[in-house]
Amino acid sequence: MTFDTQHVRAVIERAKSEERTMLTPDEALAVANAYQIPVPAQQIANSAEEAASIVESRERPQVFKVISNDIVHKTDAGAVVTGVVGADAARDAYDGVVSNAKSSNPDASIEGVLVQEQAEAGLEVIVGGTTDPVFGKLVAFGLGGIMVEVLQDVTFRLAPATTEDAREMLDEISGSEMLDGVRGMPAVDRGGIARLTASVSQLIADVPQISEIDLNPVIATADGVCAVDVRILLDFEEPVQRPRPSQEEILAAMSRIMRPSAVAVIGASAEEGKIGNSVMKNLIDGGYQGHLYPVHPRAEEILGKKCYASVLDIPTEVDIAIFCIPARFVASVIAECGEKNIAGAILIPSGFAEIGEHELQNEVVEAARKHNVRLMGPNIYGFYYTHHDLCATFCTPYTERGPVALSSQSGGVGMAIIGFSRSAKMGVSAIVGLGNKADIDEDDLLTFFEEDPNTQVVAMHVEDLKDGRAFAEVASRVSKKKPVVVLKAGRTQQGARAASSHTGALAGNDRVYDAVLRQSGVIRVHSLNDMLEYARGLAVLPDPKGENVLILTGAGGSGVLLSDACVDHGLKLMGMPEDLDAAFREFIPPFGAAGNPVDITGGEPPSTYSATIDLALHDERIHALILGYWHTIITPPMVFAELLADAVERAREEGIDKPVACSLVGDVEVEEACEFLNDHQVLAYPYTAEKPVAVLGAKYQWSHQARMLDSPIG
Ligand code: ADP
Ligand code: MG
Numbered sequence: 077m078t079f080d081t082q083h084v085r086a087v088i089e090r091a092k093s094e095e096r097t098m099l100t101p102d103e104a105l106a107v108a109n110a111y112q113i114p115v116p117a118q119q120i121a122n123s124a125e126e127a128a129s130i131v132e133s134r135e136r137p138q139v140f141k142v143i144s145n146d147i148v149h150k151t152d153a154g155a156v157v158t159g160v161v162g163a164d165a166a167r168d169a170y171d172g173v174v175s176n177a178k179s180s181n182p183d184a185s186i187e188g189v190l191v192q193e194q195a196e197a198g199l200e201v202i203v204g205g206t207t208d209p210v211f212g213k214l215v216a217f218g219l220g221g222i223m224v225e226v227l228q229d230v231t232f233r234l235a236p237a238t239t240e241d242a243r244e245m246l247d248e249i250s251g252s253e254m255l256d257g258v259r260g261m262p263a264v265d266r267g268g269i270a271r272l273t274a275s276v277s278q279l280i281a282d283v284p285q286i287s288e289i290d291l292n293p294v295i296a297t298a299d300g301v302c303a304v305d306v307r308i309l310l311d312f313e314e315p316v317q318r319p320r321p322s323q324e325e326i327l328a329a330m331s332r333i334m335r336p337s338a339v340a341v342i343g344a345s346a347e348e349g350k351i352g353n354s355v356m357k358n359l360i361d362g363g364y365q366g367h368l369y370p371v372h373p374r375a376e377e378i379l380g381k382k383c384y385a386s387v388l389d390i391p392t393e394v395d396i397a398i399f400c401i402p403a404r405f406v407a408s409v410i411a412e413c414g415e416k417n418i419a420g421a422i423l424i425p426s427g428f429a430e431i432g433e434h435e436l437q438n439e440v441v442e443a444a445r446k447h448n449v450r451l452m453g454p455n456i457y458g459f460y461y462t463h464h465d466l467c468a469t470f471c472t473p474y475t476e477r478g479p480v481a482l483s484s485q486s487g488g489v490g491m492a493i494i495g496f497s498r499s500a501k502m503g504v505s506a507i508v509g510l511g512n513k514a515d516i517d518e519d520d521l522l523t524f525f526e527e528d529p530n531t532q533v534v535a536m537h538v539e540d541l542k543d544g545r546a547f548a549e550v551a552s553r554v555s556k557k558k559p560v561v562v563l564k565a566g567r568t569q570q571g572a573r574a575a576s577s578h579t580g581a582l583a584g585n586d587r588v589y590d591a592v593l594r595q596s597g598v599i600r601v602h603s604l605n606d607m608l609e610y611a612r613g614l615a616v617l618p619d620p621k622g623e624n625v626l627i628l629t630g631a632g633g634s635g636v637l638l639s640d641a642c643v644d645h646g647l648k649l650m651g652m653p654e655d656l657d658a659a660f661r662e663f664i665p666p667f668g669a670a671g672n673p674v675d676i677t678g679g680e681p682p683s684t685y686s687a688t689i690d691l692a693l694h695d696e697r698i699h700a701l702i703l704g705y706w707h708t709i710i711t712p713p714m715v716f717a718e719l720l721a722d723a724v725e726r727a728r729e730e731g732i733d734k735p736v737a738c739s740l741v742g743d744v745e746v747e748e749a750c751e752f753l754n755d756h757q758v759l760a761y762p763y764t765a766e767k768p769v770a771v772l773g774a775k776y777q778w779s780h781q782a783r784m785l786d787s788p789i790g
Contacts, residue, residue: 478503
């Protein structure tokens with residue numbers, strides 16, 4: 077589609093010269109026309125007589141609307157009348173809407189009455205564009221009309237969006253079925269809505285001065301779409317551009333930071349209890365093999381390492397400097413780090429933006445930019461990179477190597493990550509504190525983890541994204557190669573933004589994060605435990621080779637809970653082929669149930685478990701296995717755990733490696749059984765039917781969006 081952007085720019089320039097931030101109905105019409113947005117014929121009347129003569133010249137019924145910048149919701153003010161036919165009705169409608177508008181807001185300045193052709197009855201949807209402080213230009217689609225705020229059924233995309241993206245948006249809303257016609261209504265023109273949505277997204281992306289567009293409603297019928305209420309708001313303030321290094325620059329700096337050959341500790345200390353002491357000890361106890369240089373103005377030696385008065389005195393190259401000095405001294409040392417060509421400053425100290433000291437933080441950021449030093453933090457516990465034996469932190473050392481990289485914005489969550497990892501024996505590649513994110517943020521980390529051969533899964537705790545667009549761009553790329561799990565905290569605080577359009581108001585909540593994260597292929601979780609369990613589980617589970625999930629259980633109750641969880645997490649329970657059904661029946665008592673779930677019943681000995689598990693592992697039509705074990709005396713938890721671990725191991729030796737997730741319910745012995753299974757790389761969870769299914773669901777979600785499996789579920 078070709079659009080007349082020049083014409084829109086001219087319209088906007090005129091509004092700017094008249095110091096207006098809202099377009100008139102005529103201007104909005106011109107903009108709509110330039111972007112091929114279908115609108116009804118319209119004319120402005122300044123008197124009842126004028127209105128009457130317009131209506132007389134028209135064949136179809138007309139809609140009357142008061143034009144006023146001071147009235148946002150015209151219906152609420154009684155300032156819309158539909159179905160106006162004939163001169164008398166026109167005069168009445170004119171006087172009616174004007175007097176209603178005046179009584180609803182006596183100070184409102186009224187610029188006339190819009191006489192608009194009435195659209196055919198249809199389904200009212202909303203299409204809009206808005207400017208989000210985190211994600212920039214967004215396009216929205218949802219069920220619309222005057223109920224839009226109540227329904228809140230809307231979804232977003234980064235603008236510009238393609239017509240294909242827009243088609244997906246139509247499927248994303250809860251009321252999507254409404255588009256296909258319900259209760260005798262015909263299906264609406266999905267293609268027309270998608271094209272219109274793509275046009276709006278292009279418009280708001282092409283013309284940044286447009287801050288908000290509201291087409292509410294767009295009336296959609298079987299034959300087309302018509303935007304009957306067009307509201308366009310402007311903002312002429314220049315957006316602040318956030319400096320962003322290139323991918324190569326990020327990679328070069330991040331590689332030196334995460335895998336340094338030499339580390340300086342600024343403010344290293346021999347004194348027990350000081351941060352500069354803990355950091356030194358953790359680096360040494362963590363087994364760091366590179367050069368380690370304590371920096372201290374007077375000390376000769378700290379923990380057996382020769383001390384330097386300044387980084388400039390250090391004889392070799394240095395890759396990172398870990399800061400353990402008070403906030404007010406940081407900026408001046410950054411300059412020295414720059415002179416020394418140090419790639420990254422790890423800023424442990426607090427006392428910056430988090431307590432309102434924005435200026436102090438800005439000073440540090442400016443020094444870092446000027447001297448080309450990347451900053452991690454401030455206000456962090458530091459970071460770990462296990463494959464380089466690096467514990468650059470004042471917390472406890474953690475050295476269990478593995479494929480999971482984690483980051484957190486808060487220190488407490490960082491501690492939880494370490495505690496969980498230790499307790500669940502989760503091997504990690506990196507744990508990174510991002511704190512105030514004065515510079516390095518999630519997109520820098522993702523850029524590094526994308527290329528890091530030691531990282532297979534990334535999990536991030538995020539409170540706010542500094543640059544949602546940059547994140548979305550990098551996450552979209554990385555999530556095709558490695559699963560990216562995000563815990564977005566602060567979901568409930570977002571609704572406070574006062575907005576002057578429907579789209580703006582709807583965008584002021586968590587839905588934008590939700591939509592953009594989904595669009596970026598990110599697996600979003602809503603609890604800290606989910607983040608940690610998904611991270612661990614995604615790394616353990618092999619990729620499924622197809623959609624067929626089988627539940628095998630020793631208790632009907634477990635089967636029901638597991639089936640429900642499968643529905644919740646979009647997993648497809650395999651329909652049982654007759655021969656497979658018969659094969660299972662061979663092993664289970666006559667009162668047991670084959671089908672899916674396969675219920676082997678409670679009183680069965682270990683041999684029944686072994687036989688059915690073997691069968692499930694070896695049948696190629698089954699792509700993933702969920703086991704629901706319930707504690708019995710005849711097959712106690714540890715016996716089950718051992719036979720299962722054995723079965724999985726034998727299968728793996730034969731080259732069969734399908735996802736297996738287990739729920740173990742019973743007395744406390746199931747905890748030990750789960751630990752045993754997890755030690756044998758079989759995912760198992762005590763006292764829950766939901767967790768194993770949720771983790772398997774996440775694995776499927778990733779496999780779909782990374783296009784390893786074709787059809788997305790649901
Ligand atoms: P507001 O959103 O300020 O209340 P609208 O212009 O959206 O005012 O009109 C309110 C409602 O009136 C719409 O949701 C729609 O149902 C109906 N309406 C408005 N204009 C038309 C039109 N041209 N054709 C058909 N229905 C219309
Ligand atoms: Mg409206």
